[in-house]
Amino acid sequence: LAPGKGRFTAAARDELIHVLTLYRDAIGTPITIFFDGSSSPRGPRVKTESSEIEILYSRAGQTADDLIERAAHRFQPYGEVLAVTDDHAERDTVIAMGGSASSCWNFILAIQSTLGELREDIQQHNRKERNRFNRGR
Structure with a gap:
């Protein structure tokens, strides 16, 4: 996403947020993005003004996967939950909770x-x- 920058850099994270914001605008569906807070790259964290896109960082001792699983369970009554991850075990967990999953x-x-x-x-x-x-x- 961020040519010339590493995959796990603040620049890549910020570009991901930018692209997902454009995507959210196109589809009209709220999006929540989860990042591992303990391993997130240093640098300013992008803040969004929209209530339709939410960016959450896990706390120490917590992983983004923990947040994804919790959200998959809690958001079910409000509509389809889609988890995007290349972690096969995480995809299986979300699907078992009634959500959908996609590879990156x-x-x-x-x-x-x-x-x-x-x-x-x-x-x-x-x-x-x-x-x-x-x-x-």
Whole structure:
């Protein structure tokens, strides 16, 4: 996500948050992002102004997996819960709790597809508006 930066750097974390914010805007579904707080890269943590995207960091003695499992259980009454992780055991746990799970790669493909469709929709809308504006002259 952050070319030239390590996978577990603050820059990669911030770029992930940025991309997921765009994705959230495209799908209109709230997103919660969990990070291991004890192993999170140093650097300022991005704060979001939206109530539709939540960023949580685990505390000392806790892992992001602990938070994911708790959320999978608690969020079930409110709709589908999707956990994105390459940890097979974590995916199995979330599925056993009634949630859904995706590998990181499959989720990246879904994001790219959704954002591509959004780009096309915006371009089409802009063309229509430009044509409508030019006809009115």
